Amino acid sequence: MARSGITRLQNTQGESDRKHVCITFGRSFLTLDLARLLAAAGHKVTIVDSIPLAVTRFSNATYDFYKTPSPKFQPREYCLELARICREQKIDVVIPIHEETDIISMMTDVFPPECTLFLSDFVIENGLHNKYDFQQLLADRNIPTLRFAELRSPEDVAALDFTTPFALKQCYSRGSQKVMKVYPGDPLTGLEFDPTNPWLAQEWLKGDKYCTYSVCHEGKVYAHATYPVRYAIDHNSCLTFESVEHQGILDWVTDFIADIGFTGQVGFDFIENEERGLFTIECNPRATSGIMMFSPQDRVDRAFFGENDEIIFPDPYKRKMIGPGMLIYGWRKSARPPGVSLRQYVRDYWETDDVITSFTDMRPAFMVPFAYANILRDCAKYHVGLAEGFMHDHEWDGVRI
Incomplete structure (x- = not known):
């Protein structure tokens, strides 16, 4: 009904x-x-x-x-x-x-x-989802990348010649899952190798982090949002969202989407180094949290049907948060922005709009504890933590049907 x-x-x-x-x-x-x-x-x-x-x-x-x-x-x-x-x-x-x-x-x-x-078709979707394949796709198009290497065996580990710290993560993984920071000479003897889900070693670069969200049809961007990484689970999975303007990122996204002819929702993670410029860390060819910065007045629904002529942007500097995530994770030092105290966290929490609570649609907020009970049951079933358990049975790790 x-x-x-x-x-x-x-x-x-x-x-x-x-x-x-x-x-x-x-x-x-x-x-x-x-x-x-x-x-x-x-x-x-x-x-x-x-x-x-x-x-x-x-x-x-x-x-x-x-x-x-x-x-x-x-x-x-x-x-x-x-x-x-x-x-x-x-x-x-x-x-x-x-x-x-x-x-x-x-x-x-x-x-x-x-x-x-x-x-998009599977070849495009998988090429963006797989973290190594995505970096190789950029390199093949002469788009600047951070240094990277694929690790499929202990022999690949032994052949690594990084002279600076690097990130280590599986090619099919999500932002809230563990990303290891490795220093040259660190032993990597405990790695397990999955033939369908190898590892990516990627240069670790300091700088300002940004995430994006775009709605695209056949190589054209119809809606777009850029937001800096502030409160985030282990500095990776965002809990707060503030729309900002960044012309360099917008140009990069529109050019790349046109080049590959992408259709669907897509997000990119960027890092901008003061000396070396802008780099794309990885791609998420699916919905990202940027959708939560749009308001009904923006009519972003038009973007999903390809009905608007100009790109739809959310209001600049609009601030939103995932309330339960901020309560569970946001207060932790590993989730707070550098230099932000617990007192500032409390202030930010009360001054930021929750994406779940709506005065015209209150039932979802009331049902969150019951919904999370379902997810906690899956956490116990699959022996994973809450962040992983939230999405565990909707993940895809490279195994073809």
Whole structure:
């Protein structure tokens, strides 16, 4: 049964322009925010997830909810069920949020032809997702990169000749998962090697960190946000978001997206060194937290359907936060920006808008403890921490279907 209560924009479009959109990964606050933005513009939103108490399920923005198999552990069954939902509910557009994007891109043929999948083909998606392949893609295009190397065996480790510190992370991994800082000469005898998920060694560079979010169609950017890394889990996964203008980053993104002809949502992590300039650390070919800086008045829904002529930006210097994440992680020294005290953290917390709490849509905020209980159960089941458990059954680590 349809729910009402979301504040909707007036006179935005006719009934014939209304889309029925299916958004995946309903537990995510990104999904919640996007659902609210689409519903406010008059679109009908169906949500799917592999856990029953996904927080977006309880939003006034959600017309319907379906529980699916896990895309990580049952990828074929997941895609077949998602395709069935699209067929029966006459879904116009599927917008994947997390790494189920890669899985869906391998099985596009099972979806009804009248349903648009908002993603690129598997070759492009995988080339951006794999951290080594992405760096090699940049190098092949003569785009400056930090020094990097792929490690598939102990012999590759022995052959490393970095003379400065470097980051070590798996080629398929996420921002909240561990990134090791390694110094030349440090022993790396404990590394485990997975043939489908090797390691990337990447030069460690100091500088200002930025993240981006873009909505793209066939090589053109229709919406874009840039935000500096401030409060973040282990300085990697952002908890607060402030829209800033950075022309160099915008030019880089628009040129690169045009070069590869990308369609979908995409985010890039940048570092800017005062002496050496701007470098791209990695790419996330899926939704990122930048979507949460847009407001209903921005009409970012137009970007998903390729309807706007000029790039849509969020209001400059708009500040948002993931409230539960700030409470659980933000106060820790490893999550606070350099030089920020606990007192300043408390001040920032009270002065920043929470992306979950909405006075016209309160149920998701009330249901967060119950939704997290689902996730904690999976943490125990898979023997992972909370940050990993949040997304564990929607991850994709390079294993082809």
